Amino acid sequence: MTFQRSLLTLTLTALCGVPLAAQAEKETPKAGAKAKASAENKKTETYDIVVYGGTSGGITAGIQAVRMGKTVVIIEPTKFLGGLTTGGLGATDIGNKKAIGGMSREFYHRVWQHYQRDQSWVQQKREDYVAKRHGGNTPNEETMWTFEPHVATKIYDEMIAEAKVPVVYGERLDLKNGVKKDGTRITEIVMESGRTFAGKMFIDATYEGDLFAKAGVSYHVGREANAKYDEKLNGVQTGHARSHQFIKNVDPYVVPGDPKSGVLPGVQKEAPGEEFAGDHRVQAYNFRMCTTDVPENRLPWPKPANYDEKNYELALRNVEAGDGRLSWNPVWMPNRKTDTNNNFAISTDNIGLNYDYPDGDYATRDRIIQQHRDYQLGLMWTYANHPRVPEKIREHFTKLGLAKDEFADSGHFPRQLYVREARRLVSDYVMTEKNCRRLEIVPDSVGMGAYNMDSHHVQRYITKEGFVRNEGDVQVGSRPYPISYRSIVPKATECTNVLVPVCLSSSHIAFGSIRMEPVFMVLGQSAATAASLAIDAKVDLQKLDYATLKAKLDADKQVLDFESPAKPMVESLDKAKLGGVVVDDVDAVLTGFESHGASATPFIGAGYAHDGNAEKGHQKAVFRTQLKEAGQYEVRLAYQALANRASNVPVTIRSADGVKTVKVNQKEKAPIDGVLYSLGSFKFEAGQDAVVEVSNEGTDGHVIVDAVQWIKK
Template sequence: MTSTKTADVCVYGGTPAGCVAAITAYQEGASVILIEPSRWLGGMLSAGIKPRQDCPVPAAVGGVTRDVILELGDDPRDIMRGFHEWIAGTGITVIFERRVRSVRREGNRIAALQLETSQPDRWGVPLPASESVLDTVVAASVFIDASYEGDVMALAGVPYRTGRESRDAYGEQVAGVRPVTNWTPIDPYAVPGDSASGLLSHLDADHGRPLGAADDYTQAYNFRLYVTTDPARRAELTPPDDYHPSDFELVRRYVIHQGDDLTALRGIFPGWLNSGEYNYQRASLISNAPLGVSRAYQDGDWDERSRVWRCHIDYLRGLHHFLSTDPAVPEEFRAETAAHGLDAAVFPATDGWPPQLYVRVSRRLDGRYTVTHDDVRNRTAPADSIGLALFGVDVYPTRRIPHRDPETGQVGVATEGDMFIGGHLGTGKPYPIPYRAVTPKQSDCGNLLVPVCLSATHIGYAATRMEPVFCVLAESAAVAAVQSIDRQIDVQDVDVRCLQARILERGQVITWA
């Protein structure tokens, strides 16, 4: 038998933005319920990303993001502890290990969420939908979807986007299918030279769409890894049960092509040393993450997402074992790789696996305003700014495909989709995110705000998708939520001038001089 919990504001997702939204709504006088499908708060900031590393101009950040989030430090353990203590010091009700299964609507408003169980396994992999059971119902006046997946938004029937728009859809010259990168002259076929033999594992067939065309791919996900050779901290990386070296034939051919270049091989594993943790090495044809599978996650159910999450784990386990044992790998690098395991001291609750898969983008709200590359380039001036963003268009590869070199005619393997326009500083000038980008059209839903899966193109989102920005937008969204409750109006009818006045009082930065 299910129970019903009620609050003024329901925040879905214990991401950094979700925690900020919950705290803000509570500070503004609302009763709050925070729902987190896992048992951990802090999302990617508790799973390897540092609060300041994607914030190149801290002066553009204000409010509790500046005062609390950016001060959490660099150690994931301290960051996670900080989020839990921050929330525990309030009257906020937190529901862990539950996720939304369905949404009940009344007219243009969400009335309640039906939750189901969602206990993660010992490595943090979400519970498949087929194994969950119905649980609590949560009713609220306003809902804030602060999840990385946008499930409340989607289940409420609010329109959204996935994949990549075409170049023509919003006049974005860098949108859609992109030129290939990392082209390498290695044969992509199971039987070299025989296309009828099929592609090797970890390759996608090229859909053949022209440059600038739309498709359903999205940039790669990965884990931000902490590895160690210290026996006291090391959690062994074992191969998956279905491991077979033939699944890594593409890696074998790439290793042979690189020869004794150990620097290039370290780009595969452990990857790129970012800020103490290892990230995806985008300059390597083969990396520590699978390619092409993220597109199944973005709009999938939790059976599919659980599979994709485990795919990332098993790929890394198999890759590590291959690089540690296969005779094609230089002996020195085999030994070096075999000595590494996950650092269980950093993530002890999950045997060293980060508790959050780095979901760089999934669904994106189709809202009242769409953030595009023009916004990123400071070519717009929306009057309803609720916070600033500042980063380059940062897209990790989307596909790994066979590709024929147009000059030589030789078939090789390449990645596609990778771009980093403007570096960390983008155009060097922070750009405003309008309130309309976090609110649906009024006819779609009148009591929902979406500060993480905000309304943006694939390109616009690629520059905006940083945790400090999500947190800034979440604080402003929470203030708007409380104002809509106090005035008994839809979130779209909130007076933007009153909203901006209040968030400025809270220390937000909404314009850049």
């Protein structure tokens, strides 16, 4: 849930040159109408369960409450339901789809049913789409995981209507005095209009967490230090942030080479912070645009009325430096449409301009939402039209445009900002990296997560060499894992009748895995189940018998776990314990090799880099050190073998013996500890550069670079 009233009072002049006066007039009541509404809103409306936030999690919570015989209301601050699921995110992120059950799987079954109908295919044939298996759809399971935004809206509307769930639109919580409590129990919540809702139980299903925060419940914003919860992937990650990264040296100053001239928009002056330390920063937001390449249904990219070229100077310098990658990720949905996400160095993520959003008031959030919309539309126009952008890139960005048959009420631009992270509850149990790796398994599951631990970049800073770099991106695999009931309820000393299925208790990096729409659906349903059972038992949420809850969750076909007990994961090798001199990939000089992996194990350090099986002949990794003692050294290359690896990786060793190139077959498992391959024995002089260079020239698969080891004979 985001608070985007400004969107409905914008004009399409900023988007497509057509005013939205009619919509704005509908959304803005007259003064007399406000007074009348204020008088009417003095009456308190009472329900068993009050759900604040009509996100996917809020919708499933409302429906489940009705199914369990409870009176319920969903209060949605905007004019639309569904959050990101109806707001452009049609490429479902989950990882192992076996983890999704209950009403969440019911939703994706209804998506499948919709696209079984011939009339649902307007811009392409069903068989053409299914043949390409876009989005990993699973027709044999009668589920479909990719869909158009209006289809998600249609399905949710049908589900809400079938359950007869009352929905109140356009009412926002009073952020000053909107939560009334009696001891540890919320008694009622008050909207800005004065409209008041009382309940036995409350569910905060928003992306921001306003209700539980204003109830005095503990929460956290930003990244924790690794040391806080004994993690490896939290906090500042300059060494780890290799994906979606600059591959060319780009000057960050207004006047190139002159720090006194100031920095370009989007680049911070301060240092990124101590490695692995916590900070206040949150991962970047964007809009998941729905585009199409069908000319009859495609709008050309509009140039925003407030377009300022300086906001895109960094992007222009990056392409001029030779970064020819297409900086977005349009994933194909049915009917020749896309769910378009961020990709590479400068893309749809508006890095660093969302720090004030989680705790901001509505005016602050509206300003940030507008900034993101303006930035993203301006970037699209720049890539499609600016003469400084290479013609090949311009041609690509003009082939796709906003879909005319989506988001008609908002200029065909998504209504929902992708709030990837805001407040996070701090309860008696905090989900962490250990859960995602199945090193710690909770006994009180209310659903499962299965996606990678995924953080987008959080800041853009200047290196000591004077170039710009992104920081914060982490993409490390998880194993399907259970999510604790304790993580969706506060501490008993703070509140005993509110559940938080979206902004749940989790560290930054674990939330990067949990924060997926189907998981929010699962947790919303489980939250309403717990609320209903607690009402029946007349107990606080923290005292609810888990066995009773589990029995109902099982009956509703929720998936609580399917990979137990824990299996220790031997994946990270400490280079300090390997002996000799080891240079990890994070310390190598990489040209390309911006993709990061950690799913194939074991690996040295935090993971490994690879070439993405692309740009052959243009990517290389140089491992360099100076050995303290002269002598003969065995040189070893670290990599992770898989069938998709290259069989002919050229590795060049520069030593006192001269220059030698060895071809390595990375399809075959390395014989030493499953990760190290001996390149041979070479002579090195003390204090002279010892260099190993890995190239992807002429290779026939993915090229992996993890580390190089020198061991004195």
